Amino acid sequence: MRNTLEDSRFSNTPASSGGPRPELLAERGGGGRQRLVGFFAERGEPAYRARQVEQWVWKRAARSFQEMTNLPAPLRPALAEAFSLTPLEPDYVARSRDGTIKHLWRLEDGERVESVLIPTRERLTLCLSSQAGCALACRFCATGYFGFRRQLRAAEIVAQYRDSLRVAREELGRPISNVVYMGMGEPLANLDGVIGSLAALHGGFGLGARRITVSTVGLVPGILELARRPEPFELAVSLHAPAHELRLELMPIEKRYPLPELFEALRTYQGYKNRRISLEYTLIRGVNDAPALAEALADLAHGLICFVNLIPFNPIPARPEWGPSPPAAIERFSAGLTARGVGNAVRRPRGRDIAAACGQLRLSREG
Numbered sequence: 518m519r520n521t522l523e524d525s526r527f528s529n530t531p532a533s534s535g536g537p538r539p540e541l542l543a544e545r546g547g548g549g550r551q552r553l554v555g556f557f558a559e560r561g562e563p564a565y566r567a568r569q570v571e572q573w574v575w576k577r578a579a580r581s582f583q584e585m586t587n588l589p590a591p592l593r594p595a596l597a598e599a600f601s602l603t604p605l606e607p608d609y610v611a612r613s614r615d616g617t618i619k620h621l622w623r624l625e626d627g628e629r630v631e632s633v634l635i636p637t638r639e640r641l642t643l644c645l646s647s648q649a650g651c652a653l654a655c656r657f658c659a660t661g662y663f664g665f666r667r668q669l670r671a672a673e674i675v676a677q678y679r680d681s682l683r684v685a686r687e688e689l690g691r692p693i694s695n696v697v698y699m700g701m702g703e704p705l706a707n708l709d710g711v712i713g714s715l716a717a718l719h720g721g722f723g724l725g726a727r728r729i730t731v732s733t734v735g736l737v738p739g740i741l742e743l744a745r746r747p748e749p750f751e752l753a754v755s756l757h758a759p760a761h762e763l764r765l766e767l768m769p770i771e772k773r774y775p776l777p778e779l780f781e782a783l784r785t786y787q788g789y790k791n792r793r794i795s796l797e798y799t800l801i802r803g804v805n806d807a808p809a810l811a812e813a814l815a816d817l818a819h820g821l822i823c824f825v826n827l828i829p830f831n832p833i834p835a836r837p838e839w840g841p842s843p844p845a846a847i848e849r850f851s852a853g854l855t856a857r858g859v860g861n862a863v864r865r866p867r868g869r870d871i872a873a874a875c876g877q878l879r880l881s882r883e884g
Contacts, residue, residue, distance in 0.1 A: 538601040540672035541574050542679065543713050545721035556599055562592070570596070575721045578679045578686075580604045603672040605680050618684065624649070624673060628666050630701050632677040634685060640694040643681050647674055647711055648702025653734055655768045657757070657799055659833045660701045669702070671713025678718060696724060699732040699753070705739025712746075719748060726750050732797065737774045737782040744789040752786060753795040753826075754779070758805050759814040767805070776817065783821060794823045800842035800850060801830045811853030818859055825854055825861035 539552055553567035569587055573579040580602060582593040605622040608629050612618050618634040630646040651658070652665035678696065685693050696718060698704040704711045711731065718724045730751040733739060743752060758764035765771040774782075783794055796818065800806045814825065827850065829841035842850070847863055854861045 538599060540601045540603050540670065541570075542603050542672040542675040542717055542721075543670065545575075545717045552600070556596070560592070560595070562589075566592070574602070575723070578682045580680065580683070601672070603670075603676045605673075605676050607680075616689075618688070620677075620681065620684075622677060622680070624669075626667075630669065630673075630677070632681055632700055634681055634689070634693070636689060641685055641689065641691055642695040642697060643678060643685075643693045644697050644700045645674055645677050645714075646700035646702055647698055647704040647707050647714075651702045652706070653703050653768070653770050655734065655755070655757075655770075657767060657801060657830060657833070657836065657839070659835070662833075662835050668707045669710050671710045671717065674710055674714035675717045675721075678722065682722075693724075695728045695730070697730045697732060697753070699730075703734055703736065704731050705733045705736040705743075708739055708742060712742075715748070715750060730795070734768055734770045735774050735779040736770070737778055740779075740782045740786050744786040749790060749792060751792065751795070752783075752790075753797055754783065755797045755799075756814075757797070757799050759810055759817045763805060763810075780817060780821070783823075787822060792822075794821065796823050796825045797828060798825055799828045799830050800847055802840045802842045802846070804839065806842040806846045806850055808849050808853050811850045812857065815854055815857035815859045823859070825859055827851055827861055827863045829863070829866055831866065 539549070541549055541553075544552065550567055550571070553570055554564050557564065557566040566588065570585065573585045577584070579585060581604065582588075582596040582600075582602065585593060585596075588596075605624065607620055608623040609621040610618065611621075616636045620632050620634075621629050622632065623629050628649040630649055632646060633644040635642045635644065647669055649666035649669060650663040651660045678693065682693050685691060698711065715729065715731075718729060719726050726748040727750075730753050731743060732753040732755060734755045740752065743750060755768070756764075757767050759776070761771060761775055764776065787794065796814075798805075798814070818825070827847060829847065830839060832840055851861055851863060
């Protein structure tokens with residue numbers, strides 16, 4: 518039988534007080550340290566105990582206070598009553614022949630979100646989710662068919678990294694080198710949660726800001742907020758069409774933030790950051806892969822320091838009539854961009870045998 522402490526650590530509410538416990542994964546910085554120092558001072562413990570806990574949280578990726586074996590045993594259940602480490606429960610794990618590992622994580626309220634570990638020779642990238650579901654209803658994305666459930670707290674986003682880091686160390690023998698916010702949800706529609714998680718990944722786990730990419734479908738206020746922040750986080754924009762009517766058909770967000778307004782914000786962002794922006798373009802056979810659209814995309818990107826990632830469409834059950842563009846069409850589209858001086862590359866699909874695209878694993882498990 519599981520002991521009661523291990524059962525209680527899945528909840529963010531202590532049995533005694535009935536209120537939410539501070540989540541240490543969301544408290545990197547002075548606030549978290551002060552809470553820990555105060556906790557130990559009340560118990561007559563030296564201040565260095567706070568540093569010991571921080572080492573376990575940020576260096577050893579602890580999921581429970583019981584793992585903190587250099588702390589006195591009576592302190593560990595007391596810590597669990599006072600603080601939360603926001604552990605996730607693995608609902609399902611899928612492993613691809615190409616080495617990709619996808620987790621479906623169960624949150625404390627039963628919602629499920631995905632993260633994906635993508636190994637290559639040069640790097641190990643983790644794709645994170647920022648929301649349970651998504652309200653933006655992009656027609657080519659499996660996540661959109663769930664609708665929006667709720668925002669993820671900063672600690673729930675960071676917990677995906679923490680638990681995936683443990684998997685990376687134990688199964689792949691190396692740490693995570695890069696993080697992309699390209700999983701379930703729209704990151705810039707959850708600014709509080711995402712900004713808090715960025716602070717924890719960068720300032721807590723020590724991941725370099727230039728190794729963290731935040732993706733967006735084009736929420737202009739969020740782009741401008743990222744521009745004003747001092748850290749040089751990378752930005753990726755899901756574009757998928759360079760013309761208003763076509764993009765509106767694929768991505769309803771085009772009605773709220775049309776392409777001219779979006780690209781004005783991108784130029785503002787670049788003025789602050791002087792960093793290259795990635796433009797994500799999913800190629801759907803017969804929908805958005807015509808050579809003329811490559812020319813339109815090059816016109817749109819003129820004057821912007823950018824790189825276009827061309828992504829063959831991952832089929833989803835909700836759109837059976839759509840398929841990925843054939844290799845010849847992808848090559849023509851790429852060549853059209855190159856001829857106009859726009860850097861680009863075709864992203865090789867990873868994990869297709871395990872439904873590794875955003876939302877696909879959850880969709881397959883619920884179907």
